[in-house]
Every structure is written in C-alpha cells, then in structure tokens.
Amino acid sequence: MLEFLDPFLKTLQTDSGFWNPILWGFAFVIIFLIAYIIRGFGKQAYKEKTEQTKAFLSGNPEYEKEQMHIKGSNLYWGFMEIMKFAYDKFNKMHNGNTGDYVLWFVIILGIFFIVLGVL
Amino acid sequence: MDFLATLVNHSPALIIAVPLLGAFLTPLIGKINGKVRNVFVILVVACTSFLIALLAYNVFTNGALSADAVTNNIQTYVFGAKDIGTPAVRIAFEVDAMNAFMALIAAILPLAAVVYSWAFMKDETGQDKYYTLILLMTAGMLGMMLTGDMFNFFVFLEITSIATAALIAFRIDQKYSVQAAFKYIVISSIGALFVLFAVALFYGQYNALNMAVIGDSIKYTMLDKIALVLLIASLALKTGIAPMHMWLPEAYGRAPSSVTVVIIGTTLGSLYAMFRMIFTVYGKHIWDLGKTMALQLPQLLGILLVALAILTIILGVFMALKQSDLKKMIGFAAVAEIGYMLLAVGSAIATISLNESGVTVMTSAGQMALKGGIFHVLNDALDVGLLFLVAGAVYFAAKETSLNKLGGLARNMKYTTVFFLIGLFAVSGLPPLNGFASKLMIYESTYAINPILSIAAILCSILLLATFVKVFHSVFLGPKIPKFSNVKEVPKSMLIGMAIIAVIIIFIGLFPNLIVENIVKPASEALMNYGLYLGGI
Amino acid sequence: MIYNIPYFAVAALILIGLYAVVFKRNLIKIVIGITLIESGVNLFLITLGFRENSVAPIHTAGTTEKTLMSLPVPQALTLTSIVIGVAVLALMLSLVIHIYRHYGTLDVRKIKEVDE
Amino acid sequence: MSEMSKIVKTISNIAFPLVLIFGLYVIAHGHLTPGGGFQGGAVVASACAMILVAYGSVWTMKKIKEKHLSLFESVGAIGFIGLAFLGLLFGLVFFKNFLLGEGLIFSEIGQGLSNINTAGVLPLMNFAVGLKVIAGLFAIILVMAYATNKLKGGEN
Numbered sequence: 038m039l040e041f042l043d044p045f046l047k048t049l050q051t052d053s054g055f056w057n058p059i060l061w062g063f064a065f066v067i068i069f070l071i072a073y074i075i076r077g078f079g080k081q082a083y084k085e086k087t088e089q090t091k092a093f094l095s096g097n098p099e100y101e102k103e104q105m106h107i108k109g110s111n112l113y114w115g116f117m118e119i120m121k122f123a124y125d126k127f128n129k130m131h132n133g134n135t136g137d138y139v140l141w142f143v144i145i146l147g148i149f150f151i152v153l154g155v156l
Numbered sequence: 157m158d159f160l161a162t163l164v165n166h167s168p169a170l171i172i173a174v175p176l177l178g179a180f181l182t183p184l185i186g187k188i189n190g191k192v193r194n195v196f197v198i199l200v201v202a203c204t205s206f207l208i209a210l211l212a213y214n215v216f217t218n219g220a221l222s223a224d225a226v227t228n229n230i231q232t233y234v235f236g237a238k239d240i241g242t243p244a245v246r247i248a249f250e251v252d253a254m255n256a257f258m259a260l261i262a263a264i265l266p267l268a269a270v271v272y273s274w275a276f277m278k279d280e281t282g283q284d285k286y287y288t289l290i291l292l293m294t295a296g297m298l299g300m301m302l303t304g305d306m307f308n309f310f311v312f313l314e315i316t317s318i319a320t321a322a323l324i325a326f327r328i329d330q331k332y333s334v335q336a337a338f339k340y341i342v343i344s345s346i347g348a349l350f351v352l353f354a355v356a357l358f359y360g361q362y363n364a365l366n367m368a369v370i371g372d373s374i375k376y377t378m379l380d381k382i383a384l385v386l387l388i389a390s391l392a393l394k395t396g397i398a399p400m401h402m403w404l405p406e407a408y409g410r411a412p413s414s415v416t417v418v419i420i421g422t423t424l425g426s427l428y429a430m431f432r433m434i435f436t437v438y439g440k441h442i443w444d445l446g447k448t449m450a451l452q453l454p455q456l457l458g459i460l461l462v463a464l465a466i467l468t469i470i471l472g473v474f475m476a477l478k479q480s481d482l483k484k485m486i487g488f489a490a491v492a493e494i495g496y497m498l499l500a501v502g503s504a505i506a507t508i509s510l511n512e513s514g515v516t517v518m519t520s521a522g523q524m525a526l527k528g529g530i531f532h533v534l535n536d537a538l539d540v541g542l543l544f545l546v547a548g549a550v551y552f553a554a555k556e557t558s559l560n561k562l563g564g565l566a567r568n569m570k571y572t573t574v575f576f577l578i579g580l581f582a583v584s585g586l587p588p589l590n591g592f593a594s595k596l597m598i599y600e601s602t603y604a605i606n607p608i609l610s611i612a613a614i615l616c617s618i619l620l621l622a623t624f625v626k627v628f629h630s631v632f633l634g635p636k637i638p639k640f641s642n643v644k645e646v647p648k649s650m651l652i653g654m655a656i657i658a659v660i661i662i663f664i665g666l667f668p669n670l671i672v673e674n675i676v677k678p679a680s681e682a683l684m685n686y687g688l689y690l691g692g693i
Numbered sequence: 694m695i696y697n698i699p700y701f702a703v704a705a706l707i708l709i710g711l712y713a714v715v716f717k718r719n720l721i722k723i724v725i726g727i728t729l730i731e732s733g734v735n736l737f738l739i740t741l742g743f744r745e746n747s748v749a750p751i752h753t754a755g756t757t758e759k760t761l762m763s764l765p766v767p768q769a770l771t772l773t774s775i776v777i778g779v780a781v782l783a784l785m786l787s788l789v790i791h792i793y794r795h796y797g798t799l800d801v802r803k804i805k806e807v808d809e
Numbered sequence: 810m811s812e813m814s815k816i817v818k819t820i821s822n823i824a825f826p827l828v829l830i831f832g833l834y835v836i837a838h839g840h841l842t843p844g845g846g847f848q849g850g851a852v853v854a855s856a857c858a859m860i861l862v863a864y865g866s867v868w869t870m871k872k873i874k875e876k877h878l879s880l881f882e883s884v885g886a887i888g889f890i891g892l893a894f895l896g897l898l899f900g901l902v903f904f905k906n907f908l909l910g911e912g913l914i915f916s917e918i919g920q921g922l923s924n925i926n927t928a929g930v931l932p933l934m935n936f937a938v939g940l941k942v943i944a945g946l947f948a949i950i951l952v953m954a955y956a957t958n959k960l961k962g963g964e965n
Contacts (some may be wrong), residue, residue: 049669051600052524058588058666109559109630110480127475131402133805135339136715141399149385152460169903180886235904307770314777318784325788331795335804338788345727345781353734360741776847783949790956
C-alpha cells in the first residue's frame, strides 16, 4: 500500500558508507532525549532570573544592553591575527583593479598553455 | 499527435522563446499597470519552468511523454528545419540528461526571483526595464544550458552578460554597483571573446559549429590544444574560479538580491559549459588513452583543475571570513562552493585511466566524485540563492548590510531567521540538509583519490560554517539595537520566494537518494558516455 | 605567405588589446582595448572564410553559378559578433559615464570599493 | 551638446534624406545583398546621429522622446519573435520559413538572382530588426549625448 514511498526512503549508498536522513533523524531524537535526561541531573540550586544569572565582568560595571552586542568584525579576531601573513597577501590580490583581474586571467592562460600545450 | 506530445517536442525552442517574447512584451504591458505586469512576468517564468519540467521529465524517462524526438535520453531540436530532428547545417539544440539537469536548476531560480521581486522592487523606478532584463537573462541562461551549437553558445553567453551587467548596475545611484557592473562587463566580454576565438579555431579546422560534429571529428592538433586552453580558461573566468574570482563577490554583492539569484544560475551555466567542453567536445581525447604518451591529458587536466579548485576553496573561505559586508561575504562563500564542484569534477577527471584489459575507465571513486560534484551544482544554486534572498530581506527591512551595524533582527524577523538557518545548515554541509549529502559524496570520493584533498575540503567547510555563524550572530542574535527596533518582517511575496527554495532544499535534504538516482546519476552518465551525445546529431 | 598577414594582424590586435586592458589606467582606454580584442577576433573569423581568388558571396544578376566565393558563414558569424559588440560597447560607455558621475575620475585605480 | 553653425545644419538637412533612403534600401535588400536589418538600421541611426550633432541633444530630446523610441524597439523585437512563433504555428517548427512557396508576399523561389520577391519571412524579419536597431541605437546615442550634456552642466 505504501509502495510509492519506497524510492523516497531508500538509502543513499556511497562507496564505503551510506547516508539516510530519516535514520539520522531518529538517532538525533534519541540522542537529544538522552541529553535532555542528563540535563535533568544538573544542579538544582540554579534559579533563573535571580542574582545567579547576572553577568560578572571582574567587578567592572555592566554595559548597557545595546553596547553589549559584539560587532561582526570583532568576531574571530584571534584567527585573523594569526593568519595575518595570509590575509596581507589576499588583500593585495583583491585590490579592486580591473586590469589586475584581467592580468590574473592572462597568467592562468599562460600556465594552461605551458601545461597542456607544451607537455 | 496530441497536444502534450507536440508541446514536449517543441519545448527546447519554447523554453527560450517564451521568456524572450515575454521580455519584449513586458514594457508594453507595463504601460497598463504595474500589478498586471508583475503577474504577467510571473506567469511567463512559471510557464517556462513548466516547460522545463516537461522537457526534463521526457529526457530522464527516455520519452515517456513524447518518444518522437528522444533517443538514448537525448532530445534534439533543429531550428527552422523541415521536420524537427533532421540533421542540417542549422542551429540545433541537443538536450541530454546533463542539460536537463542544469535546466531544472534554471527553472527554480528565476521563479523564486520574480516572486521575490514583487515586494522587493516595489519602490524602485524603472521596473519595466528590470523585468525585461530579468527575462532576457533567463532566456540567455537557458540558451547557454540547452544549446548544442558553439556559436549559439557564445551568443547566449553575451546576451546573458549584457543583461546581467545592466542589472548589476540597476541601483545606478549607488557608486559601488556601477563600478561592479563595469568590472563584470569587462571581465565577461573578454571571457566571451576568447570563447569566440576558440570557436573560430574549431570552425577553421572542422568547418562545423555543432558541438557534436566537432566532438566527432576532433583530432587534438596543436590548434585544438590552444582552443582547449582558451575555452577552459575563459569559462573558468566566467565561472569565478580563483585567482580569477575577484569580480564575482563584487557583482553578487552589489546587484539587487533578486538579480543575484539569477546570476548564480548564469555562473553555473558557464561551469556546465566547461564540463561539456571537457567531457564531450574533447571526449575522444579524454577517454582515448591508447595513443597518447606518458603524461596523459586527463591526469594533467585533472591535476590543474584540482589545484585551481583547492585555491578557490581556500581563497573563498578565508576572504569570506574577513568580510564585514553581508552580501559580499555570501559572494565569497559562493566562490568557495564553486571550488567544491570543481574539486569533485577535477579529481574525477584525474582518475580516468587504463584498466587491466586496456579499456579507459573512470574509477568508482571518480564516478562517485563526479556524481557528488554534479549534485553539488544543484545544492549550491539553492543554498547560496536562499542566503542571498535572506540577505536581500535583511537589506529590505533594515536598509543596511554591514555586519558591524546590524544586530538583533531575529526578534522582529522570525521567518527570515528560520530561512537563514536553513540556508546556513545547507551551505555549510550540516546534516540533515542537502549540502551534507553532496559534500559527503565529495569528501568520501576525494579521500579515496587523495586524502589531503578531502582534509582541506573538510577544514574549509568548517571555516565556512564559522563564517555563517558569524553572520547569524551579528545580524540575527544579540540585544535589540535602537536603530532597528521598528524593523518589520518582510512582505509575503518575499517570504514566498524564499520558501520556494527552502522547501526544495528540505525535500532534497530528506530524500537525497531520490534525487541522486533519478536526476544526478543520469546526468553524470551523460557526461561520461560522450558517444551518445556525439551520435545525437 | 601574403595570405598569412591577416593572422599576424589578429595576434597583434589581440595582444595590443590585452595590453591596453591590463596596463592602461583610463577607463576609456580599457574600453578601447576590449574593442581591439573584439576586432582581432572578428578579423580572424573573416580571414578563415577567405579562399584564394574568390569573390564576395553575393548573388547578383552578373555572377554565374561557378564563380568561386568566400565562405558566407564566417561573415554571418562576424556580423552577429559585431552586433553584440555594439551592445557591449554602448553598455560599457554608459557605465563609464555613470562611474565618472559618481567618482569624478576615470582612473581605474580609484574606481574601487572601500571597506568601511 | 549645443547646436552647431548654420552651415552644418543646412548640409545635414540636405544629407539626411539621402542617408535615410540608403539605409532603408539596405534594409529592404537584406536578403539579396550584403546588409540587412542591422546594417541598414545602423545607417539610418547614423543619419539621426548627424541631426543630433547638428542641432544639439536638447533640441532633439524635445522633438523625440526616448520613451517612444523604446516602444518602437519592443515592437521590432516582438515582430521578430512573433514571426518565429508564426513559423511554429504554420510550419510546425520554430523559425520555420512558412511564407516560402505559399503564393503570398516574398514567396517566390529562384526566378532570377536579384528577385526581391523571394526569401519568405527573411525580409520581414529584416524589417523588424531594422526597426529595433534604428530605435535602439538612436535611443542609446540620444541618452548618452543628453547625459554627458547634463554632466557638463553639473560641473560648471
């Protein structure tokens, strides 16, 4: 009766594995339940909306709510700092100059010529 | 002959003709009323999508609707001939499973775009021109994806470029969009001219313009090598493969979002053309290793493409992480996604080798990579398209795209946030959405080919996730910002436009096998069995 | 030999055009470079269709059927390419006008986005 | 662009109809001689451009509105595509030359090498393309001239 569902429910077979979102969904639900149960074992003394939930900034005064939002460019600051050597080069590449964009095309054309044409 | 069969037989021509006619009628209808025009445009695009669906169904089932014009899953259409399907020295459309697959992508994107534009473009002037150009662009994109004629391909490429450049500069009062459009038209006209040069090289040698005829008679002379180089390099330029990708984030970022969705389709059309050139036009030399020397064409080409692909992924992801403008960031992410497709297909080409019995085969890992790459084309179009529509919705609601100024929008824009989360999960390859299925295929097969490739791909995918988490944090989460406290949810038509794509993403995510078996596998086989395409005309 | 001269012209035109696009800073000169590349490609197409001692492929009352004619197909292709070229040229020039209006300069190094 | 001297105006007045007729000739003989819709259209548009140069963009803009030109342009394009659709309707193939040999206009085959009454829908398509090119090119030139004029005005 439900044969028309068969093609929908078949598993995607790859060479060494498989992927079935429906099975994954079941597993997800089970793991979520387990996690929820574990959460139940947490500290009972924790109460919401009391002193406990207030931010503690090493004694500094708390900012206004509007100023607390971390702006986009401040995220991943450490990563950018470490990768600075790469970003310097990348920024130089993306200099917004049309001529340089075409120059890259000519360079790639040359590389392809050398690799495919001569070899 | 009943009506449906006639319609299906003529669908390759009608798919181009309907949007073209619609494009030229739009300014006239626009004189009546804005709403009538919008309904008309949506009807035209819906009609086109319906025709594409018919054509694709007919091709994938090898003539279930009309068996007349289809042989071996290939439907041909010769313009102006006595009878459709007669071989003649005319412009011919040849639609095999790969073309049909690409056309299906091109059926979804413009539909979502025009539905979305209803509200998105409501307050703009020059909407007649906008809709005309969108329809022209759709026609050009579909032409690129369906044509079987080299010169015709060039013409459609240029039609698409011109319409796209004009649309990127649609907000002509913003200086960044004008300069992005100028860069786009310079880059794309140079790319198209080199394609034309390659076409001329073919014509000079084989006296033919039809892809199948050229592929049948190709000899791989020195001139053919030059033509191959020109074709691959210029189509890579048009696709936005690093280090020639710099125009892409600017063009994607500065065009109105509804336009960007269609530009994704045109970019993928160029990518498709590259695959078609490599696998079909040069098919004889990719698959015929007996004669060539120690260093063989598929390996060389594959390694080159994989190197470019890795560069594309890394550059795209790293630059995306750094951006502070929402739309430009998604643009760089789109570059990285293109890298994944090229990685898969390049490594598939590199695995072509002679087996023990002296027959050229692609290893099973290579076939899986090819399937994954083609599947990823569909997924990328949908995921990145959805993200751009969300970015457009954010711009529409808050009139701001800078990540440094936005914040806390999830409070007022619930649906948009949900759509963004769907796009985020899909584009960064998290289960259970569609991006995961195709990326799994790519990782697994490239791991079998060379582990380093797949490790790099996975690492970059994680960075991609980090990028979009940054967007999610800085745009949607966080406290209410006073400037955006009055922001409202976007109008219904924009939500419907996003929902069209989101529903398809979830559907593919839940039933990946259905898509892979019925659509992706025939498409990859169509690329591998070049002989069928050559025999089509 | 004399018939090879157009091919040298083709190479020269394309290279000069690329040089102009890559190294010139004035937007108008970049546009000129693109049209140079385009004329190079068009010249190439036309040259491919030429046959020795042939006449233009026009049927008028005077020509007999047996006259050797150049191939008409490349000429049709060239014509299409010229038509497209006109459209691209018009679009590029109008974009240049708008760029000049916004930036007040035609120097390509100053036409760029600035990250805030 | 401001208007030019009386000499230029007079000469362009004389030359304008000649150029116009030559352009129309090229369009009409498109299926017999080199030329056709685009070439003839470009010639006619160049005649219009000559008027534009002689009389200045402001004057021309008063006489001819860009809106009307773009209307003509869409009519030409619709004519072209419509003829292709008629091929589908009457000849069962898109772009089919359905007029050929039917006894209507432009229907003869052969019968002398410079017979203008031949080639089926091709002359009609040439007319459509010609209309589109005249309107399109002239609109481009007009708008550009007007825009650069305004640009100069803005600087002063």
